[in-house]
Amino acid sequence: MFVIFTAFFVANALIAECIGTKIFSLEKLFGMSPSNFTLFGQSGLSVSLTCGVLLWPLEFVMTDIVNEYYGPKAVRRISYTAVALISYAFLMFYFAMAVPPADFWYGTGVQDGIPDMSKAFNGIFGQGMWIIFGSLTAFLVSQIVDVTIFHKIKKYTGEKKMWLRATGSTLVSQLVDSFIVLFIAFKIGKGWSWQLVLAICAVNYAYKFTMAILLTPVIYLAENRINTYLGAETVHKMKQAAMGNENE
Structure with missing residues (x-):
């Protein structure tokens, strides 16, 4: 079961990183016109999100x-594994971008409206290093925050109130994740103003906050499925061991 969790966790994180280059309009997704509001002194805002946020709540x-x-020891293990493999994947992306393309390949996408396949390939996979660094840093820090808060709450609730520790830890860690990635990638990397960074952070966090609540069930x-699959005795032993691993 742990292998399945790890495989899905890493695959989901890698896919989210890859599709995160596309920005979409949440308003248009629901058939509405893009809004135009002001937040933190930044005007002309709408609910535009990266496609990566579709997967990060999972x-x-x-x-x-x-x-x-x-x-927490297991969470740290799969988090470090995900960061290492995502880093490896992006190194391979940059290697693939550097490989000289075949001459005939340039125009193979013309019939689909893509005049230069090489530029299209590099544009999709060639994310800026600040964005990659910011995303990985935010992911790792937010995971550590999530783990810490989860077990702080569990000390007081025991095995009851799963919703409180799960949702509570997610809400805080998502805020940390949203701020760090925008600060590193766009405040440091692109020189964006604080108003713009904070405004976009608030919009992204509002989405993540909503998803955290909706995904609690x-x-x-x-x-419930895991408990049925493993049996009450095994589940009790695993949860007790998980609490014992808190400081490892």
Whole structure:
């Protein structure tokens, strides 16, 4: 079961990083016109999100489940594994971009409206290093914050109130994640103003906050299926061991 969790966790994180280059309009997704509001003194804002945020909430659900059954040591292990493999993947992306393309390949996308396939390939996979660094740093820090808060709450609740420790830890860690990635990638990397960084951070966090609440039943559903699959005795032993691994 841990292998399945790890495989999905890493794959989900890598996919989120890869599709994160596309920005979409949440208003248009629901058939509405883009809004135009002002926040932190920044005008002309709308609810525009990266496609990566579609998958990141699942990542935090997985974190809470692994935390519940295997403890913080296991969460740190799969988080470090994800960061290492994502870093490896991006190195391979840059290697692929540097490989000289075949001459005939340039125009193979003309019929689909892509005049230069090489530029299109490099544009999709060639994310700025600040964005990559910011995303990985935010992911790692937010995972550590999530684990810490989860177990702080669990000390007081025991095995009851799964919703409180799961949702509470996610809400705080998502805020940390949103701020760090924008600060590193766009404040440091692009020189954006504080008003713009904070405004976009608030918009992204509002989405993540909403998703964290909506996905709470998914955690209970997963817990119920796992408990049925493993049996009460095994589950009790795993959860006790997970609490014992808190300081490891």
